[in-house]
Amino acid sequence: MEILTARELASLAIISVIFYAFYYPAPYAHQVATDLSVVVVDQDQTEFSRRLVRDLNATQSVQVVGQVADMAHGREILRDGRAEGVLLISKGLSGAIWAGRGGEGIGLVVEGSYFVRAENVVGAVSAAVAAQAARFGERIGAANPVEQGRAAEVTVQPLFNGVAGYRDYVFPSIAVVILQQTLLFTAARLVAERRRRREPPGGISDALGAWIACILTGLLGQAFFFGFAYWLQDVPRSGNMIGLLLAMPIFSAAVAALGLLLGTLFRDGDDALKLLMPTSVPLVFLTGFAWPLNQMPGWLAALSWLSPATAGVHSIVRFNQMGASLPEAAAPLGVLIFLTILFLSGWLWRSQAASPSSVDMDDDGRAEPA
Amino acid sequence: MSFARAFRSEVRRIRRTPIDLALLTIVPAVLLGLMAAMISPGAFDSLRVVIVDRDGGPVARKMVRNVVALPRIEVMGVTPEIEDALSAIRREDAVAALVIPRGIGDGRPGRQPVEIFYEAQFLAAGSFASNSLQSAARDALAWGAAVEAPGGAEIRRVLPGVHVTLLGNPTLSVEWYLGLLLGPGILHLIIAITAIASVGTVIDKGSFATFARGTSAPGLDLAGRLLPHVLAGTLWGVLWFLWLTVVRGYWFEGSMLIVAMGLLMLFLATVGIGILLLALTKELATSLSGAVIITGSALAYSGASFPSDGASSFVRIWSTALPLTHYLRLQMDEVMGTALAPAMAEIAILLLYPLLTGGLAIWMIARSGRAQA
Known part of the structure; x- marks a missing residue:
């Protein structure tokens, strides 16, 4: 009840969760990068080059915003920030193709520091060039490999995120971190504020009661995210419902126990928030959703598993988005169970050992950590 | 104050x-x-992929060799069963699978395409592996076409390359x-x-x-x-x-x-x-x-x-x-x-x-x- 009645706790545990469910995915909702601006330096001025520019402009990724006479002018536009890429079609390119000398007649200068933009522009240009070259190949009598059946086509199928969309990639993983952090802040603040108020510890049954209350709070948040918010935003889901329903309480139990345990290290709820909140951005990346865990140094990957969100992402996302079977997600689920036992033991021990009589106050009357 | x-x-x-x-x-x-x-580490390395080889012929073997030779890619296994490959992806033991269809090098029209399945839930690694596998597969297909039909070599020659310059992050x-x-x-x-x-x-x-x-x-x-x-x-x-x-x-x-x-x-x-x-x-x-x-x-x-x-x-x-x-x-x-x-x-x-x-x-x-x- 304290979570529901204390304004700060309710805002962390309930309002933040509702808000984040729609606020965080919004910048990724359009899923794919569109209309990235490119200027063209067409030194070839042939049917081939004009068709290539038309094809490129027709793609979703790229918008040709103008043509300039030379590369120096193109680079100047790039330097001024008026375009994100410059495409150079060199003089004599189509002649070279007619003569069967493809070579490297197309230059593309893009901003490499914007990774996703660069990838999209390069992909769109390469696809447009390949399509044009295939048409030219047919016209000069070279066999089209697909039609002739001499070489099979290559098809690419993104798994679990059918459109290879950015929101469906980012949001399911970050949702787990959001759910961890909001519950962690709530649980830690709950305990730290009790310590600030010098409430006496209530024994094992009170400690278990607080833990179960936090688990239920976390479960409500997860149900809202994985049920309503995912459904409303049409995020891929329900791959393995039974697995998901199994992972949800275990994840919530691990996070709740960690939050309560961390709360015992502070003697003021605000201090708990101040120290825990900055961890949010690093913990997102330490789940391995962007930079895989097996690509990190071994010690760091091992450390990452201490955050329940890491095992949470690799079990909940596997069940919900990837449709993994129980054996296929057993390892991260096992880590979650281990973390639950570890943190719960710590919470039960600290809730017995912690005595508010030892509170130290600093000169400003602020509590210092134990 | x-x-x-x-x-x-x-x-x-x-x-x-x-x-x-x-x-x-x-x-x-x-x-x-x-x-x-x-x-x-700076860049992805040893991203694990699975190859499902249903053919085993010269083109398939060339494709497998190409994938094995890819920098930053590690072949964790070659299997005839696609379910094994998909399960490895669901377990996050692999980030992509390359499926080589039966009869890839026999020149018959209408056969199955080469398929690449990649992990798009953790998109960054999966997408990188997919791009690498595509280049390896297309190179092997072009090699097969060149060996078996002179026209194939021609189409390979006319493809103009795109020279990409990446400003700020070359x-x-x-x-x-x-x-x-x-x-x-x-x-x-x-x-x-x-x-x-x-x-x-x-x-x-x-x-x-x-x-x-x-x-x-x-x-x-x-x-x-x-x-x-x-x-x-x-x-x-x-x-x-x-x-x-x-x-x-x-x-x-x-x-x-x-x-x-x-x-x-x-x-x-x-x-x-x-x-x-x-x-x-x-x-x-x-x-x-x-x-x-x-x-x-x-x-x-x-x-x-x-x-x-x-x-x-x-x-x-x-x-x-x-x-x-x-x-x-x-x-x-x-x-x-x-x-x-x-x-x-x-x-x-x-x-x-x-x-x-x-x-x-x-x-x-x-x-x-x-x-x-």
Whole structure:
């Protein structure tokens, strides 16, 4: 009840969760990068080059915003920030193709520091060039490999995120971190504020009661995210419902126990928030959703598993988005169970050992950590 | 209290308050250190893939050889069963699977295509592996076509190559790309929190009245209190970029000095937003939650990790309203060495934040003193 009645706790545990469910995915909702601006330096001025520019402009990724006479002018536009890429079609390119000398007649200068933009522009240009070259190949009598059946086509199928969309990639993983952090802040603040108020510890049954209350709070948040918010935003889901329903309480139990345990290290709820909140951005990346865990140094990957969100992402996302079977997600689920036992033991021990009589106050009357 | 006295008093307060001291020293050191270690490999390596070979003929073998020879890709197994490959992907033991159909080299029309399945739930690694597998598969197919039909060699010859120049990140290093975003993003959040924690100490019973009545110049007093936080953020930002450039070997084509100026402006903006939140809520915990929402998700809204062109009007407006967006534009311009004018324009925009948000907050705080006098 304290979570529901204390304004700060309710805002962390309930309002933040509702808000984040729609606020965080919004910048990724359009899923794919569109209309990235490119200027063209067409030194070839042939049917081939004009068709290539038309094809490129027709793609979703790229918008040709103008043509300039030379590369120096193109680079100047790039330097001024008026375009994100410059495409150079060199003089004599189509002649070279007619003569069967493809070579490297197309230059593309893009901003490499914007990774996703660069990838999209390069992909769109390469696809447009390949399509044009295939048409030219047919016209000069070279066999089209697909039609002739001499070489099979290559098809690419993104798994679990059918459109290879950015929101469906980012949001399911970050949702787990959001759910961890909001519950962690709530649980830690709950305990730290009790310590600030010098409430006496209530024994094992009170400690278990607080833990179960936090688990239920976390479960409500997860149900809202994985049920309503995912459904409303049409995020891929329900791959393995039974697995998901199994992972949800275990994840919530691990996070709740960690939050309560961390709360015992502070003697003021605000201090708990101040120290825990900055961890949010690093913990997102330490789940391995962007930079895989097996690509990190071994010690760091091992450390990452201490955050329940890491095992949470690799079990909940596997069940919900990837449709993994129980054996296929057993390892991260096992880590979650281990973390639950570890943190719960710590919470039960600290809730017995912690005595508010030892509170130290600093000169400003602020509590210092134990 | 004068500006200088407020500055000195705040430094003393931070030194006496272990958590606030940790937030400006140990916490950024640990968090940035962890991120530096995470991205230190620089690029993906040994991404595991599975090959499902249903043919076993010369073209299939050439394709397998091509995949084995791919840099940054490791073949974890060759199997005839696609279910084994998909299960490996669901277990995250592999990030992609290449399926070579039966009869790939026999020249018959209408056969199954070569299929590449990749892990798109953890898109970055899966997409990289997929691109690598595509090049290996197409090369093997072209080799097969050249061997079995002269026309195939011709089509290969006419394909013009695309020479790509990547400004600012010529090797497409993930370390440089993420490093450019993570350092400022993490510090933006930390400084918002420390700024709120600092000014939060003057709140008395949910009001700034006591503080405002006790000072003749609340604006100068608050500015003096917040300056240590701005300087700490800027210093950590500069150290982060010195790590990436001097130690890790990346470089700004433009001016590092302009980036440092941008950092200073970013943290001025950050503390401005922080005290505005506090002036609006007059409550520390709610202000901290607001700071996490605004600054913690500012990277997502900045358009630097994923372009906001094509996003909803709300996203584009909110993205433009956030200071991190303008700082990152300035920073990326300096990474690529763009002209001075766009960078100066971003600095001018960044200057508006402390003036508008900070000014409004100071006015509200000063007014609370007058209202209850």
